[in-house]
Structure formats: structure tokens, C-alpha cells
Amino acid sequence: MEETQHAALSEERGKILNIYHININCRDLDRSEAFYEQLGFRTVARFSERCANLDRGLGFSDRQTPTKSRAVFMKLGLGKGVPETVLDLCEWQDPAAEGDASGLLNYGVPRIALRVDDIDAIVAKLETRGIDFFSEPQTISTLERKPRFACFRDPDGVILELVQP
Numbered sequence: 001m002e003e004t005q006h007a008a009l010s011e012e013r014g015k016i017l018n019i020y021h022i023n024i025n026c027r028d029l030d031r032s033e034a035f036y037e038q039l040g041f042r043t044v045a046r047f048s049e050r051c052a053n054l055d056r057g058l059g060f061s062d063r064q065t066p067t068k069s070r071a072v073f074m075k076l077g078l079g080k081g082v083p084e085t086v087l088d089l090c091e092w093q094d095p096a097a098e099g100d101a102s103g104l105l106n107y108g109v110p111r112i113a114l115r116v117d118d119i120d121a122i123v124a125k126l127e128t129r130g131i132d133f134f135s136e137p138q139t140i141s142t143l144e145r146k147p148r149f150a151c152f153r154d155p156d157g158v159i160l161e162l163v164q165p
Contacts (some may be wrong), residue, residue, distance in 0.1 A: 028155070
């Protein structure tokens with residue numbers, strides 16, 4: 001898209017502002033909530049739903065009975081005018097979710113990257129809490145700013161990446 005087209009779109013009403021939340025389906029909501037608390041997320045809302053409007057909006061309108069789920073919204077960040085990262089952890093109870101989390105070479109969201117200020121310190125802290133990393137922090141030497149990163153999985157196999165720019 002040309003720069004002038006992009007500038008015109010950004011001045012229009014009805015534009016996308018930012019990401020509202022990232023949804024992660026989990027097998028055990030309590031276990032996943034505790035895991036993400038270890039990473040610094042805090043729970044800000046709880047939901048337990050059986051709602052026909054939710055089902056219609058999510059494309060489940062062919063069901064005879066409404067789906068049943070429970071979920072939490074968790075936030076990470078300082079606020080103070082800076083948008084916070086919001087996770088929507090959801091445990092589908094009726095019907096239950098199926099399959100495994102996507103892998104790095106599958107379509108969909110292969111990983112979620114979280115910015116950190118001291119990757120060595122946070123990796124060491126999380127390892128003491130039983131979190132296994134794929135490797136020690138790595139440096140992307142092909143990029144000018146040489147960011148460092150380390151990856152691990154949540155309890156349901158979602159790949160999380162810590163990045164120190």
C-alpha cells in the first residue's frame with residue numbers, strides 16, 4: 001500500500017486501533033491461570049458463560065444448546081497511559097476443546113512474544129519455578145539491534161517467547 005493511501009486510512013473513522021486481547025484455549029483454567037501469574041500477569045475479570053449471543057458471534061449458531069465455558073482476562077503491563085497486554089484464557093466445557101496447540105510450522109498463531117528488560121534474570125527466575133526453555137537465550141546476530149530471545153511452552157503447549165530488544 002502506498003504511503004499516501006496508508007495515511008488516508010489512518011485518518012478515517014472506523015479504523016483498527018490495536019489488539020484488544022489474545023485468546024488462548026486451555027484444558028485446565030486454574031492451572032493455566034497459575035502459570036501465567038508466574039509470568040507476571042494478573043487476573044482482572046472472571047467469566048462463566050452459556051450465552052446464545054456469544055455463540056452466534058463466534059459462529060456456533062448451529063448448536064441446539066449454548067456452549068459452556070469459563071474464562072479469565074489477565075493483564076500484563078504498567079498501565080500509566082501505556083496499553084497493557086490482555087490474555088483471555090478460556091476453558092471450553094461443553095463442548096470441550098480438542099487437539100493440541102499449533103506448532104511453529106503450523107498455520108495460525110505459532111507463538112506469543114513478550115518483551116522483557118533482562119532476559120537472563122527472568123529466564124533464571126522462571127527456571128527455578130520449573131519452566132523448561134528450548135535453549136539458553138539466543139542472539140539474532142543478523143539484525144542490527146541484536147535482540148535476544150528464549151522460548152518455552154505453557155501447560156497446553158502454546159509457545160511463548162521472551163524477547164529483549
